[in-house]
Amino acid sequence: MAIHTIDATTCYHCGNDCTDVHYELDEKSFCCNGCKSVYKILSSTGLCSYYAYNDHPGATRARVEKRFEYLDEPSIIKELVDYKDEQMTIVTLYIPYIHCSSCIWLLEQLNRINPAIYYSRVDFLKKQINIRFKTQEISLREVVELIFDIGYEPLISLQDVIKKQNKGTSDNLIRKIAVAGFCFGNVMLLSFPEYLGLSVNEQNFRHFFGWLNILFAVPVVFYSGWGYFSSVRVNLRNKVLNIDFPLALGIAVLFIRTVAEILTHTGAGFTDTLCGLVFFLLVGKYVQQKTYYHISFERDYRSFFPVAVQVMEEGMEKPVPLSNIVIGQRIRIRHGEIIPADAILLKGDARIDFSFVTGESAPVNKILGEVIYAGGRQLGEALELEVIKPVSQSYLTQLWNNEAFTRKQDNRMQTFNQKVSKYFTVILLCIAFGSFIYWVPANVQRAFSAFTAVLIVACPCALALSTPFTMSAALSIFDRNLFYLKNTDVVEQLARIDTLVLDKTGTITIGGEQSVTMHADLNNREKQYIYSVCSNSGHPLSRQICAYLGHYESLSSVAYHEATGQGITAQINNHLIRIGSMAFVLGSGNIIELATEVHVMIDGIYAGYFAFKQEQRTGLNEVADLCDADYRLYLLSGDNDHDRRALLPYFMDHHMHFSKSPQQKLDFIKSLQQSHQKVLMMGDGLNDSGALKQSDLGVAITDNVNNFSPGSDAILDGRSLRKLPQFLRFSKDTVQIIHASFLISLVYNLFGLSYAVTGKLSPLIAAILMPLSTATIISFTSIATHLAARFRKLL
Amino acid sequence: MSIIYFLIGCSILLAVLFLCAFFWAQRHGQHDDLYTPSVRILLDDEPREEPKSD
Numbered sequence: 001m002a003i004h005t006i007d008a009t010t011c012y013h014c015g016n017d018c019t020d021v022h023y024e025l026d027e028k029s030f031c032c033n034g035c036k037s038v039y040k041i042l043s044s045t046g047l048c049s050y051y052a053y054n055d056h057p058g059a060t061r062a063r064v065e066k067r068f069e070y071l072d073e074p075s076i077i078k079e080l081v082d083y084k085d086e087q088m089t090i091v092t093l094y095i096p097y098i099h100c101s102s103c104i105w106l107l108e109q110l111n112r113i114n115p116a117i118y119y120s121r122v123d124f125l126k127k128q129i130n131i132r133f134k135t136q137e138i139s140l141r142e143v144v145e146l147i148f149d150i151g152y153e154p155l156i157s158l159q160d161v162i163k164k165q166n167k168g169t170s171d172n173l174i175r176k177i178a179v180a181g182f183c184f185g186n187v188m189l190l191s192f193p194e195y196l197g198l199s200v201n202e203q204n205f206r207h208f209f210g211w212l213n214i215l216f217a218v219p220v221v222f223y224s225g226w227g228y229f230s231s232v233r234v235n236l237r238n239k240v241l242n243i244d245f246p247l248a249l250g251i252a253v254l255f256i257r258t259v260a261e262i263l264t265h266t267g268a269g270f271t272d273t274l275c276g277l278v279f280f281l282l283v284g285k286y287v288q289q290k291t292y293y294h295i296s297f298e299r300d301y302r303s304f305f306p307v308a309v310q311v312m313e314e315g316m317e318k319p320v321p322l323s324n325i326v327i328g329q330r331i332r333i334r335h336g337e338i339i340p341a342d343a344i345l346l347k348g349d350a351r352i353d354f355s356f357v358t359g360e361s362a363p364v365n366k367i368l369g370e371v372i373y374a375g376g377r378q379l380g381e382a383l384e385l386e387v388i389k390p391v392s393q394s395y396l397t398q399l400w401n402n403e404a405f406t407r408k409q410d411n412r413m414q415t416f417n418q419k420v421s422k423y424f425t426v427i428l429l430c431i432a433f434g435s436f437i438y439w440v441p442a443n444v445q446r447a448f449s450a451f452t453a454v455l456i457v458a459c460p461c462a463l464a465l466s467t468p469f470t471m472s473a474a475l476s477i478f479d480r481n482l483f484y485l486k487n488t489d490v491v492e493q494l495a496r497i498d499t500l501v502l503d504k505t506g507t508i509t510i511g512g513e514q515s516v517t518m519h520a521d522l523n524n525r526e527k528q529y530i531y532s533v534c535s536n537s538g539h540p541l542s543r544q545i546c547a548y549l550g551h552y553e554s555l556s557s558v559a560y561h562e563a564t565g566q567g568i569t570a571q572i573n574n575h576l577i578r579i580g581s582m583a584f585v586l587g588s589g590n591i592i593e594l595a596t597e598v599h600v601m602i603d604g605i606y607a608g609y610f611a612f613k614q615e616q617r618t619g620l621n622e623v624a625d626l627c628d629a630d631y632r633l634y635l636l637s638g639d640n641d642h643d644r645r646a647l648l649p650y651f652m653d654h655h656m657h658f659s660k661s662p663q664q665k666l667d668f669i670k671s672l673q674q675s676h677q678k679v680l681m682m683g684d685g686l687n688d689s690g691a692l693k694q695s696d697l698g699v700a701i702t703d704n705v706n707n708f709s710p711g712s713d714a715i716l717d718g719r720s721l722r723k724l725p726q727f728l729r730f731s732k733d734t735v736q737i738i739h740a741s742f743l744i745s746l747v748y749n750l751f752g753l754s755y756a757v758t759g760k761l762s763p764l765i766a767a768i769l770m771p772l773s774t775a776t777i778i779s780f781t782s783i784a785t786h787l788a789a790r791f792r793k794l795l
Numbered sequence: 796m797s798i799i800y801f802l803i804g805c806s807i808l809l810a811v812l813f814l815c816a817f818f819w820a821q822r823h824g825q826h827d828d829l830y831t832p833s834v835r836i837l838l839d840d841e842p843r844e845e846p847k848s849d
Contacts, residue, residue: 053838104831105838124831174821182814186807205799212803 011035015056038151045113050106057102058151070308070319071141089135093154098127157303177282180224183216184275194268195764210262213271221255225278243421243464246428250459257452273766277461280774288468288488290475295705297486301397304708305340322391334382341374342394343385350383352376355505356685358638415492416738417467428458435757450759457752462745462777466738469778473785474734481794482717483727490713493697494731499677504637506684507701510615516548520608528552533570533577537562541598545610575603596642619722624650626725636665638687666690686710726792733788741777748773
């Protein structure tokens with residue numbers, strides 16, 4: 001039983017520290033009005049058990065303003081709901097915050113807050129809630145606002161890949177496995193009498209069991225195993241020999257020989273080998289499919305942009321879906337919203353964070369009449385803008401027209417399996433035909449039986465299973481270390497990487513946060529002067545200095561002059577203050593600044609400077625150590641090079657590239673690839689999307705996997721950046737494990753072949769060999785992967 | 796020993812029934828969410844008393 005103490009300093013709802021003002025209700029403290037209002041709603045509807053299941057289950061609520069006007073638009077509603085008629089509406093919403101049992105409990109009690117919602121079911125892993133409500137009594141907007149009011153803001157985007165993830169293929173595979181497993185079990189039971197030996201007067205049973213076995217083999221071959229035949233047909237048309245070919249051949253030969261033996265009463269056939277083979281192969285396929293419920297690898301700008309934007313028409317605001325925005329419309333962008341299309345600033349104080357789009361770390365100030373490119377996030381007050389390009393043609397979204405996005409992903413590296421299976425098939429056919437030709441002169445029947453036995457025994461079941469089992473074990477180890485790979489092939493790609501390219505803003509630095517340090521000995525009065533001067537300026541660095549110095553009374557200044565991008569001169573109380581770049585303050589123009597510094601001069605005496613440093617992610621040291629090993633390390637940033645000096649310990653000087661546009665980033669990756677380097681690109685923003693797509697392995701780094709991240713092969717949680725070297729080494733280990741298990745399966749094959757070429761393969765040996773090799777491979781790969789992970793300290 | 800024909804028929808029939816039950820469950824989405832029910836069963840039906848702070 002948990003002890004529920006109410007700490008006076010932590011918020012009862014979200015558990016944050018209550019810092020400045022205390023909000024109190026029912027003798028409970030809250031950190032903000034938002035948390036208090038949630039508690040109020042819950043206590044008034046008798047839902048306080050929410051707080052009983054877990055301590056502080058809520059999310060902190062800095063923003064209480066609702067922005068769901070767009071949910072009244074019929075065209076948007078139509079896109080979002082699963083089903084709608086006169087009586088009821090069904091909608092599935094994605095709520096990233098769902099994290100504990102309290103969440104499940106509360107969200108399934110919506111009915112008690114509003115009876116018009118008569119069904120709500122949470123899927124915890126997918127972080128989704130399925131809601132059914134009465135269309136007449138409550139609107140979708142009211143439902144969403146209700147959920148928002150109790151502290152669960154749904155993430156609504158029209159390109160909701162998570163919602164549309166089709167589970168059809170996985171369902172189908174499970175059905176096939178069920179059928180194969182069912183038949184396998186029954187066939188094994190029916191085959192035992194044969195293996196143990198039936199007496200002469202039990203011959204009737206032999207035929208009966210034989211017929212039943214054929215009956216069970218039919219669905220296994222023609223339903224469960226059919227995928228292998230159709231895959232071979234497609235591959236042969238494309239002139240590809242992959243592992244499916246020997247597998248399909250094995251299945252076909254097994255089936256034909258079994259039917260022939262049973263019909264002609266010449267033997268018992270290989271039904272249980274056949275069923276077991278198909279069953280294990282399908283299980284391998286199933287293991288290979290890794291599904292992450294809450295992560296999407298296929299996002300593009302559409303899920304980054306909002307669903308709708310406020311358009312001003314005749315003095316009225318109206319939400320309009322993004323795709324319907326036309327040139328000339330006036331749009332209103334509020335604090336914290338994203339500008340969806342290239343537009344001209346008409347009204348308001350624009351302070352825009354472009355870090356996600358261009359990689360610039362500092363917010364950019366824009367003046368009236370200037371063009372603002374799509375993708376920036378407004379940090380200041382509400383703006384009015386006039387759209388000059390539709391969303392699909394704006395500067396940012398044009399990147400998606402690049403060929404890297406339309407090209408099929410077929411030039412990625414070949415996996416070990418693909419490479420080996422080509423030779424394997426050829427050699428297998430050679431041996432089979434060789435033994436056939438050897439026996440033909442002596443005994444035609446024996447020649448046939450040797451030929452089929454070779455194909456049966458050498459069927460690369462273990463080979464086909466070694467990759468999926470190793471890789472799925474590896475995937476779950478990566479998963480545990482907060483590194484999410486799209487599929488099992490990515491592990492092998494990771495093993496072959498020799499070049500790492502990192503983005504700067506948001507990737508190796510933490511977006512937004514800059515730490516300020518003062519290298520000056522200033523008294524309070526001087527600080528007040530500087531504060532007064534900086535408070536007049538809208539420049540991001542000035543604002544940060546103000547925030548750093550804290551609260552002072554602003555003194556009026558005379559002769560204030562701001563040279564854009566250089567510095568400020570002003571006179572306060574007859575003191576002349578100069579603040580700005582070194583060149584501006586000291587007058588010597590030759591000095592190139594490598595780090596961001598703001599220098600201060602008071603009455604002609606140099607007083608010192610403020611240094612701005614981007615907060616770096618922990619783990620850069622570990623990653624940088626990699627370049628001492630066999631990896632090349634590059635930095636590719638959209639930002640200017642003021643951090644060059646700070647990054648010199650990690651990157652070689654000529655490996656740092658700054659001020660790159662999204663297209664230039666993509667081209668840089670391409671040029672590395674042309675010199676035969678296998679490139680891993682790591683980035684976080686939309687400006688990296690092209691490079692992520694072009695690279696051999698694109699890794700998106702993010703602080704919260706539920707947030708937007710650009711389309712990529714893998715998603716890395718920022719906290720695990722320091723483990724990147726271990727990840728790379730571990731991926732190499734897994735490839736070696738696959739090689740080793742291939743050798744093991746070859747040994748089994750050779751052993752079986754020595755029987756097979758003589759034409760005397762008994763069903764019993766086949767029935768023992770096949771499951772035995774499978775079990776060996778599965779246990780070897782799982783144990784070896786586990787040990788390797790432990791060795792690399794990933795477990 | 797002809798009883799074996801009958802017994803095998805029975806056992807296969809039984810197995811087929813289980814297979815059908817599995818398919819039925821699969822089609823009705825009983826395997827869609829394998830985690831949430833395990834949490835849900837621990838939540839009480841009736842809201843509990845507010846635990847006293849001590």
